[in-house]
Amino acid sequence: MTSTTPARPTSQPPRRLLPVVGRVPLAALLGVTIGVLGTVAHRAEWGDLPVGIVLALAITLSAAVLCRAWAGMSTLLASGVGWVVAVQMLSVEGPGGDVLVPAQTVGLVWTYGGLVLFAVTAFLPRRWFADVAA
Numbered sequence: 001m002t003s004t005t006p007a008r009p010t011s012q013p014p015r016r017l018l019p020v021v022g023r024v025p026l027a028a029l030l031g032v033t034i035g036v037l038g039t040v041a042h043r044a045e046w047g048d049l050p051v052g053i054v055l056a057l058a059i060t061l062s063a064a065v066l067c068r069a070w071a072g073m074s075t076l077l078a079s080g081v082g083w084v085v086a087v088q089m090l091s092v093e094g095p096g097g098d099v100l101v102p103a104q105t106v107g108l109v110w111t112y113g114g115l116v117l118f119a120v121t122a123f124l125p126r127r128w129f130a131d132v133a134a
Helices: 020-041 051-071 073-091 105-122
Strands: none
Touching (some): 051 105, 073 105
C-alpha cells in the first residue's frame, strides 16, 4: 500500500539551528563581553586621536546589529541588557578608589553613546534584517 501524500511545500522557512530561547543567553553574554571590552578600551588614544571610544562604539554597534539580525528584538534586548550591566558594574568605584568610566566627556560618550546605538538599532526597519533571496 503506497501513500499519496503530497510533498512538503518548499516555501517554508529553513529550520534554525538554535531556537530563540537558546540565542537569548548567548546574546546577553555577547553584550557583557562587548561592554567589558569597550569599557576597558574606550579611553585609549593614539597621539591625540580618541581611537578607543571610536572602536568601542563601533564594536557596540556591530554587536547590536548582529543580535538584531540574528533573532530579532529579543536578542537585541538581551545584548543591550548585558551591555548595560557590564558598563554600569565597571563604572562604580572599586575597592582601591579606581574608576574605569570617570565622569568625563569620554566616559559620558561611552555610556550614553552605547545606549543610543542600541536604541537606534532597535528602530531600524525590519526589512533591513530579513532573509530575502536577491
